[in-house]
Amino acid sequence: MHPHQTSASQVLLEEQSLRDGLQNEERLFSLAEKLEMVGLLAEAGIGRLQIGSFVDPRRVPQMRGIEELTQRVHAHWPQLVCSALVLNAQGLDRAVSCGMRHLSLSVSASDSHSRANAGCAPEEALERMTGLVRKAVDLGITVRAGVQCAFGCVSEDEVPAEAVLAAVQQLAAAGATEINLADTAGLAHPLQVRQLVRKIQPAVPDKVLSLHLHDTRGLGLANLMAGYEAGVRLFDVAAGGLGGCPFVKDAAGNVATEDVVHLFGQMGVATGIDLHRLITVVRRYEELLGRELPGKMRRVLAPTKA
Amino acid sequence: MHPHQTSASQVLLEEQSLRDGLQNEERLFSLAEKLEMVGLLAEAGIGRLQIGSFVDPRRVPQMRGIEELTQRVHAHWPQLVCSALVLNAQGLDRAVSCGMRHLSLSVSASDSHSRANAGCAPEEALERMTGLVRKAVDLGITVRAGVQCAFGCVSEDEVPAEAVLAAVQQLAAAGATEINLADTAGLAHPLQVRQLVRKIQPAVPDKVLSLHLHDTRGLGLANLMAGYEAGVRLFDVAAGGLGGCPFVKDAAGNVATEDVVHLFGQMGVATGIDLHRLITVVRRYEELLGRELPGKMRRVLAPTKA
Numbered sequence: 001m002h003p004h005q006t007s008a009s010q011v012l013l014e015e016q017s018l019r020d021g022l023q024n025e026e027r028l029f030s031l032a033e034k035l036e037m038v039g040l041l042a043e044a045g046i047g048r049l050q051i052g053s054f055v056d057p058r059r060v061p062q063m064r065g066i067e068e069l070t071q072r073v074h075a076h077w078p079q080l081v082c083s084a085l086v087l088n089a090q091g092l093d094r095a096v097s098c099g100m101r102h103l104s105l106s107v108s109a110s111d112s113h114s115r116a117n118a119g120c121a122p123e124e125a126l127e128r129m130t131g132l133v134r135k136a137v138d139l140g141i142t143v144r145a146g147v148q149c150a151f152g153c154v155s156e157d158e159v160p161a162e163a164v165l166a167a168v169q170q171l172a173a174a175g176a177t178e179i180n181l182a183d184t185a186g187l188a189h190p191l192q193v194r195q196l197v198r199k200i201q202p203a204v205p206d207k208v209l210s211l212h213l214h215d216t217r218g219l220g221l222a223n224l225m226a227g228y229e230a231g232v233r234l235f236d237v238a239a240g241g242l243g244g245c246p247f248v249k250d251a252a253g254n255v256a257t258e259d260v261v262h263l264f265g266q267m268g269v270a271t272g273i274d275l276h277r278l279i280t281v282v283r284r285y286e287e288l289l290g291r292e293l294p295g296k297m298r299r300v301l302a303p304t305k306a
Numbered sequence: 307m308h309p310h311q312t313s314a315s316q317v318l319l320e321e322q323s324l325r326d327g328l329q330n331e332e333r334l335f336s337l338a339e340k341l342e343m344v345g346l347l348a349e350a351g352i353g354r355l356q357i358g359s360f361v362d363p364r365r366v367p368q369m370r371g372i373e374e375l376t377q378r379v380h381a382h383w384p385q386l387v388c389s390a391l392v393l394n395a396q397g398l399d400r401a402v403s404c405g406m407r408h409l410s411l412s413v414s415a416s417d418s419h420s421r422a423n424a425g426c427a428p429e430e431a432l433e434r435m436t437g438l439v440r441k442a443v444d445l446g447i448t449v450r451a452g453v454q455c456a457f458g459c460v461s462e463d464e465v466p467a468e469a470v471l472a473a474v475q476q477l478a479a480a481g482a483t484e485i486n487l488a489d490t491a492g493l494a495h496p497l498q499v500r501q502l503v504r505k506i507q508p509a510v511p512d513k514v515l516s517l518h519l520h521d522t523r524g525l526g527l528a529n530l531m532a533g534y535e536a537g538v539r540l541f542d543v544a545a546g547g548l549g550g551c552p553f554v555k556d557a558a559g560n561v562a563t564e565d566v567v568h569l570f571g572q573m574g575v576a577t578g579i580d581l582h583r584l585i586t587v588v589r590r591y592e593e594l595l596g597r598e599l600p601g602k603m604r605r606v607l608a609p610t611k612a
Contacts, residue, residue: 189572190531218565218602222528225496259524266495296524 010270012234013261014210015041015049016254017285019085021242022062023053027289031065031072038073038080040284041239044277046257048081050104050236054091067098074099083144087118092132096139104180105133106146107171109164110153113184117148126167130174137175145176146212150196151188161199168200178208180236183223186216186244186252190226197230210234213255215241215294220255221263228269235260240282240293256295258282276301316576318540319567320516321347321355322560323591325391327548328368329359333595337371337378344379344386346590347545350583352563354387356410356542360397373404380405389450393424398438402445410486411439412452413477415470416459419490423454432473436480443481451482452518456502457494467505474506484514486542489529492522492550492558496532503536516540519561521547521600526561527569534575541566546588546599562601564588582607 018037022029029037034051041049051073057064066084073082083102086092095103107129108114111122118125129145136143150164168179181196193211201209211227213220213236224235237257244252261273275297282298292304324343328335335343340357347355357379363370372390379388389408392398401409413435414420417428424431435451442449456470474485487502499517507515517533519526519542530541543563550558567579581603588604598610 189569191573216602217568217606218527218562219569221524222531222569225528225531256524262523263495263525263528267497296522300523 007233009268010233011228011264012048013046013237013257013271013273014083014234015046015239015257016212016236017041017049017238017240017242017257017281019050019052020212020236020254021238021240021285023060024244025062025242025289028062028064029288031069033288034069035072035076037281037284038077040277040281042077042080044281045271045273047079047272048083050083050085053085053087054094055085055087067094070095070098070100086132086136088128089132092136096136096141100141102142102144103136104144104146105129105136105171105176106148106180106182107167108148108153108184109159109167110149110156112155113149113153122163122167126170130170133171133174133176142178143176144178144180144210145171145174146180146182147171148182148184150181151183151192152185154185154187161196164196165200165203169203172204172207176207178210178234179204180210180212182212182236183214184212186214186220188213188223189219190222193223193226194230197227197232201231208234210236212236214244214252215255216244216252221259224255224260225263239278239295240285240298241295242285242293253294256282256293256297258295258297258301262297313539315574316539317534317570318354319352319543319563319577319579320389320540321352321545321563322518322542323347323355323544323546323548323563323587325356325358326518326542326560327544327546327591329366330550331368331548331595334368334370335594337375339594340375341378341382343587343590344383346583346587348383348386350587351577351579353385353578354389356389356391359391359393360400361391361393373400376401376404376406392438392442394434395438398442402442402447406447408448408450409442410450410452411435411442411477411482412454412486412488413473414454414459414490415465415473416455416462418461419455419459428469428473432476436476439477439480439482448484449482450484450486450516451477451480452486452488453477454488454490456487457489457498458491460491460493467502470502471506471509474510478510478513482513484516484540485510486516486518488518488542489520490518492520492526494519494529495525496528499529499532500536503533503538507537514540516542518542520550520558521561522550522558527565530561530566531569545584545601546591546604547601548591548599559600562588562599562603564601564603564607568603 052066114122238254239257241253241256243254358372420428544560545563547559547562549560
């Protein structure tokens with residue numbers, strides 16, 4: 001099966017725990033620990049994962065050594081669709097050098113978020129990123145183009161859907177085969193998800209649309225459900241609900257893989273993932289991080305006393 | 307406004323923190339503390355709340371003194387729609403004696419749950435409860451009839467929707483003006499909520515349908531959203547996401563009032579509740595209970611360091 005091929009009774013999940021999940025964790029994972037987690041995730045049935053980002057390890061220490069991780073994962077789990085996040089030209093060069101075949105390239109739709117993260121206005125970041133998408137596609141890499149803050153940004157009143165649409169169309173035209181709309185700040189609500197999906201998908205009918213949702217305000221699964229009902233079949237997830245800022249307890253993680261697998265399982269929608277094996281992954285993350293993670297299904301299936 | 311009158315742009319929330327929220331807490335709240343919580347909830351704009359249950363205080367010590375609480379709440383906050391849970395004839399007599407004007411009477415649709423909680427099969431419990439509904443209505447009490455485990459029970463494979471429908475019709479015929487479907491075990495999923503609401507509401511078109519949802523598996527708000535989109539305009543909530551078994555950390559609370567208020571606020575649906583004042587209520591509950599509660603919006607609006 002092509003990794004993008006899904007239907008109403010089947011969805012695809014992209015595991016983000018090693019990238020978005022760990023990027024802000026102070027506790028650094030060794031290469032061996034990351035490989036252990038990839039192995040446990042693969043055993044649970046995860047078929048697609050982001051293993052990290054090609055960013056400056058001085059800025060994001062958790063991402064140090066992503067080259068070796070990439071090579072080891074490619075060698076040991078050739079069946080996995082393994083991708084990574086790239087935010088600039090140096091990152092793309094590094095990713096190409098170590099043989100990445102799938103990449104996520106992303107820009108922010110929010111002016112303040114773009115200036116803080118990419119060091120320039122969204123328009124300039126989009127121009128640069130469009131060039132990088134073209135370059136990656138020319139090198140035979142499958143590109144997913146992401147729009148961060150697609151549903152708003154805490155420092156701004158609103159991110160116009162028109163701006164998101166314009167960015168999506170430009171990135172799609174440059175050759176990205178998948179478009180990811182990210183609720184970076186966990187601000188989306190279900191009606192907004194439905195509206196944006198219905199606006200974006202018809203504008204890029206030949207592209208796969210995916211959603212990256214955070215549970216900051218408790219709406220992660222409600223938003224995911226709204227996306228599913230609007231036709232989205234590919235979702236980012238992170239075991240345990242890892243992610244966000246580790247200094248705010250339980251605050252802002254990704255939607256938890258195990259909770260998403262349970263939801264789809266209840267609705268008769270196949271994910272290909274074994275929930276009980278996934279709980280083993282969550283428990284191992286909790287053990288390594290020394291704290292409970294916010295996902296609910298580990299509590300249900302492997303409860304610990306308070 | 308009649309407490310049941312709502313529209314697509316307006317919903318009504320029934321606060322359950324003093325009943326479902328506290329019933330399993332070992333830490334007993336004094337009368338003064340309960341009155342303080344009612345006051346804070348009323349200041350936040352809560353218009354309707356369940357203050358407790360008329361059950362044997364030897365079985366549920368938290369409910370000791372509900373008579374005095376009822377009288378004090380009626381005297382101090384006459385504008386509040388104040389109700390309580392009644393499960394048997396003695397409870398009804400006690401509730402009538404202290405002047406309750408709104409009551410929730412409920413039965414379980416699950417055989418094993420009914421036998422464990424009511425000491426008899428659902429059919430027998432339903433017969434008894436139907437008699438109590440009639441009696442309460444004859445006494446001029448507004449009755450909400452609830453069906454527990456309407457979406458399933460952990461000890462059984464399935465609770466048939468037909469059994470839920472039959473119970474609802476019988477309780478409605480006995481004079482209940484509101485029907486509450488309770489996901490007691492937190493087992494519902496959004497498609498199931500939509501299906502059951504669409505099955506039940508047309509069968510009792512003149513009754514108000516309400517939902518009581520737990521977030522055990524992370525689906526509380528997704529289920530609430532499904533109910534809202536299927537036409538439900540009245541939901542049970544509990545500040546902080548209180549509720550469920552306190553021995554399983556963060557496991558099984560009600561949908562958190564503050565998260566529901568935030569969701570509806572984002573969608574332009576009025577609840578009449580001030581989110582920031584509500585956070586004060588949650589913080590006070592956390593202070594009295596000595597732990598963080600699972601609701602998300604307190605973490606967003608009044609974050610504490612991990």
